[in-house]
Amino acid sequence: MSTIPALVGTADTARAPAGGRHGADEEHVRRPGRGGLLEAEERVAAGVGRALEAVFAAVAETRAETAALLARVTDAGRGAVSADLAALRPGLHLRLEREELVSGVGFVAAPGLLTDVPAWLEWWQSTAEGDVRPLLLDLDPRQSAYTDYTHWDWFALPRDTGLRAVAGPYVDYLCSDEYSLTLSAPVELAGRFAGVAAADVYLRHFEDAALPLLRELPGPAHLVNARGRVAASADPAHLAGSLTKGHDFAAVLREARATDVAGSGVRLVPCRGLPLVLVWRAATA
Template identity: 55%
Template sequence: MSTPVSLAQAGHDHAAAAVARVREAAEGVFEALREVRDAAVACVRPAGGARRPVAADLAALRPLLWARLRGGALPAHLPAHVTALIAGIGFIAAPGLLADAPWYLEWWQENPSGAPVRLLRNMDPASSAFYDYTHWDWYAGPSSGAERTVCGPYVDYLCTDEYSLTLSVPVVAGGSFAGVAAADVFVRRFEGAVLPALREIPGPAFLVNAEGRVVASNTASWVAGSVYRDGGSAAFSVRPVGDLPLSLVTAAG
């Protein structure tokens, strides 16, 4: 029979393994976003910055975005459960960045029936249907200085109608904020990547974002989308997932 000490140690080891698994999954997406960020900087500084960029300059991003949607061309050390997470990805320009399009997004989504499809939104501020993306957390986080943002879970009514996460990073060109590189990940896929490790943890265990919203869980008591507030409770232990805006919450013991 296992002793209390060995059970506690086993729980600690499984929690550490779960943290590693979550970090691996999230870092895979952020690694793709860093590539998009670097490519976007090259696009928005045409001719060495001798002229203002235009929307056509961002077309050079498309082969990279399409490859990331297919999970292709990522570093070989990333396993399949990481490379298949991304459902939408792109670059969202800071208002006024482009000379011919004050508001612009180069955003592509996967298409199960064929080639990736571009997301088109009304970018006319005078229109009642104007899509002001600057109000969304995935944009506001990077624009306010956050190096990595995890937004959601939320129902993505604008793109896929799926329960989703959006991960994003700032794009800085020439010392100025130029926009955001972001990616959508379906919650069901992210859960599929991390749930096997969460299930190894004895007792309730769930992953939360910086706002305390549950992202994935091994218990029906804390479903994705619910909000966890610590409040100094001794019932749970909270472990940061590296320097990501995510934490693993487990039953104390």
């Protein structure tokens, strides 16, 4: 499934601004215009962050509604069943309609959570015609080789870390057949992992949102995830889905500070609160 995961700081909200612009170790402005470039790259990184934070907001709403629903059912003294999750539908439909970037949204139950079925996805997608439809998976292991969804990064990362996560870009042949990013967060019931709330962003839609931002920079720019997989690009030399090699993007994200790649003019700028790095090259120095 080749999902490329990365973790995001907190379970619900973005961290305080952590970009290089206000950092104490920020390099000195070496020549006229550099300050403007630094501001521009920060603006681009922040714009990308805002686009995906809107998606994370939809995930957080789903997470809260699901957790409240599961708690209500449990308080009533019984185990949750798949039919209980139908109560999530109005909210899921609303988010599909409201969030331009979101093409699929829902709750994916941890196996064993529901008493009537071994596994369940309460998952809704928007169609090309603008309707919403449920995803109906064949979850019978005797018939399908794709019934175990617990290996996918969008499920495993929130489960294993307790944090919200961005998986991808990856080919989502389970749910949408689209090249996608999936943003997800863990749902808990009585302090135990109960499943994930998640939202799909098709990469072509993400490109629509990211490209105008990337083009604002005066040099070729692209966005990569923690493993260097290109998520959006305004640079024909680095197309979406390819790997940008030779940089430790995970370290850039850990340090949450923009850096220069020595001698190349390449800048690596973390998108605050998100596991994406803006890579761009200022026109030759």
